[in-house]
Amino acid sequence: MGQVTNVNQLSDVQPTDWAFQALQSLVERYGCIAGYPNGTFRGNRAMTRYEFAAGLNACLDRVNELIATATTDAVTKEDLVTLQRLQENFTAELATLRGRVDTLEARSVQLEANQFSTTTKLHGQAIISANFGGFDGDRIIDATGRQITNDPNATIVFRAGIDLDTSFNKTDLLKLRLETGSGFTENGQVQGGRDNAGGFLEPFFGSALDYSINPPTDRNIEISRLYYTFKPSQDLAVTIGPNIRAADFIDFNSYAKLSFRDFSTQAFVNNYVIFPIEFPSAGAVIDWKPNRGAFTVRAAYTAADAGNPSDRGRLIGTAPFIDVLYDSPNIPNSPNTGGERGLFGDNYQGIVEVEFSPSRDLALRLQYSGGEVFDNHFDAIGANLEFTLAKKLGIFGRYGYSNYNNTRFGDISPNYWMAGVGFRDLFTKGALAGIAVGQPFIATEIGDSTQTNYEAFYNYPVNRNVQITPTIQVIENAANQNSNGTIYTGTLRTTFSF
Template identity: 40%
Template sequence: MQMQSLWKSLLVSPFLLGAIALSASAQSLSDAEVDSWTPVTHLASNSSSLADLDQVTSVSQLTDVRPTDWAFQALQSLVERYGCIVGYPDRTYRGNRALSRYEFAAGVNACLDKIQELIAAATADFVRKEDLEVIKRLQEEFAAELATLRGRVDALDVRTATLEKQQFSLTTKLNGEVVFAASGLATGQNARGEDVFKTGIFGDRVRLNFDTSFTGEDLLRTRLQAGNFRSFTSSLGTFEGEQRFASPDGSNEVEVDALLYQFPVGEKLTVVIEANAGASDDFVDTVNPFLDGDGGSGALTNFGSRNPIHYLLEGTGLGLRYEFNDFLEISGGYLAADASSPLRGRGLFNGAYGVIGQLTIKPSEAIKIGLTYVHAYNNDFTANGASGSNRANLRSALLNNTDLPDALAPFGGLDIPTSSNAYGVSASFQVNPKFVINGFGGYVNTRTLATRGVLPRGELDIWTYAIGLAFPDLLKDGNLGGIIVGVEPRVKGVSRGLRSAIGRDPDTSIHVEAFYQYRINDYISITPGIIWLTAPDMNSNNSDVVIGTIRTTFTF
């Protein structure tokens, strides 16, 4: 009966309502949460909410409190007589929230502190005797909870301090991507007209990004990468159909891949300093949404990921991106392939390099167009990937391909300097949230700059184009379907003297690629896909090649 009488008195006490009100405005901390280690982050995240609470001086400032509410009078007393209530930044009170005994005890303690302030200020006449009696009873009943709560909060403070000292970095975040891929050649002939060896392979690519910010607006990215998924180029004798996640050496040795520092200058300009393995997509929009996932998502191949002219540069240098407004952006940069070498014919300006500039136009949220120019010296489409025929990659093919077609075989091993000017257009149109049309086209004029006493100087006219269809959320939210059809870089014309030596690509090879990316959860996706190459190496005498792949991507 005594407890029943006590609770009846508490129900009409404005100080009880003050405890509830204060608690409802503070963090919600259950008994289980206090007992576990996990509330360190819970408390840290809610501390900012506490800081955002606003003091109110009139109950009318609380937008979700009505005069008809059963506790209106008591709440009005706490607000206007005792100043013991705070509201959320949106001026709501949220009085229907549940609270634990710990929250209740903390609220009572806060209101008692307010009363003590009033007494100390010689305003004790504002405090009624019956209120003080209720507070005294509450203090006695919840003394154990208050003591326990104080002890646990002190312990959490110690644990938080320990975690801050032991954590990896206050400025660096780790994120990563792991690709497992099973792939196989099902049928076809290589560039020499020989039947391919039908085989299956399994490999991986691992990327760990250490993203550091010193100001909150800049980014220092240090990427460690390893991989052993080998390209089918050695089997096919052509650069067509190469998959984006393939590793050049296939050794699975860990190396520093991307190393860049990005920072804003003013509100519209972004500067990107590329220290290692820089690529154009670090500062230039490739205008191929959903399909360009750099091998980890979207298209499987280099060709399907972006316009191949973006592969004409790679290395160390500088990139800039300037946004005039929401509709117009200009970007560009310079990358040197062997900037760290002091040897003759290398270095930041004397070796292979590429310069890119692009005007990106965004007439609406659904439409984007990129107009691109690239100048490259001693670089071809293998500089940062691989795509196209042997003739389209003449310099790399002669240097590195040991299975050249008969027309090029006599010149194998030659180091031919080249200069290229490339012009491209890429466009994207999102018809609706679940259907996107992408497309690109490119023309490259490549000149051979020395004969080495064997190969005549001359020019090659290289063309490439494709259309891609993306189907976001196909059959399930987070999934993606994709189809890419096009022609990888093909030499359509060659100047007379050079043509007499190496010829030109006699036919057109069609690249057909289809994939379905199935998201298992936020961290794992599986992508089966197929790559079909007609007339490999642009020669209809070679039987079509079919490559099947299952890619599994883990992100964290």
């Protein structure tokens, strides 16, 4: 509430109102009337004794100030008698109110003395999952020709991290995320995402558990996000940083986006073919929502391995399917050095997204992505739809069409799609369940079939800080190979947030 110095500041108080003169007197003589932030008094609304006591307490404090400053002429004897009688009648309420104020002041002092920072908030999350799986048939051949004949062992996979969110003016954000995760080292390189059955048997076309591969690490603590967001105007947000991920800002979906809450399959939480630069990279993002209306425009530029001034070494930041399309330096004994590096090297992408969301129940997002990988051009278009049919039931889907030039298979045009159904508050408030199916990489040049992924999950909130989620994943024709047996995996995921 804001202090009022003139009764005309109260837009809903008119000179014809029966209490106008009384309000005018209280405002102009004593200055002990406050209005709401929108400039109203709301005098026709019923009030409680405690609300009246709060107003009375403000007037008593103001009268005491007038007396202390020797301006007692402004306080008549009649007013003092009235105030004394009111004070006696509201003794209990005033005592309760002042007691609450004293308690709040004491707690405020304690919080200020012990708070982590006046500008920074600390958030944390740990995901721990038990995973197992196997496949039908005699063997699995992945998209690079690797052959697997034994079922993978059951594993415990995890990701843990903390966010330091700092704001200097309440409209900006400096984010620093420190993360570590499970993985294993093979041929001197950390193989992120292969610590689970889906990622081990089919690591290239989006079957890996998404939360286990960002960043790709083997229990080493890494900076996975570092960026600064500021708002030049109320409708425009700008983000810049040396460690951002375009998919954090673009291609959102209420039912299929957050791998710690909903789907784990990488190809279900993002449009798989429009993000060849996937892992944290350097760049900038803008988010513009004109007049806070139904349309939003977003744009991003991200560069992989932007901190490398040379043209050699493992390329950090590209999606797994890039290793299938090109002679990647991430593959042992590859002749490709990865091309030019740095912020404006030849491994970059630019993305534009237009969102139309006339209500909370409907959102349509259209995307274009283009850039270069290993000095070869690509471009892609995508669509993302979510529609809530009822408060607890929603349908959603994504589609992508892309062109990648000069691959091992020539110029190809991979397609992608996924669709599903989501259920909110299933069996208990705050729960979320979903079923989805999709084909992450439809390309006739690769294999003799098309891989199809299925996943079902049920997220059960134990409380605000703990969520338990069983998931089932099935992969048919893995790596676009018809001869591959069906892959099946199960995961019990537990997420701790604080």
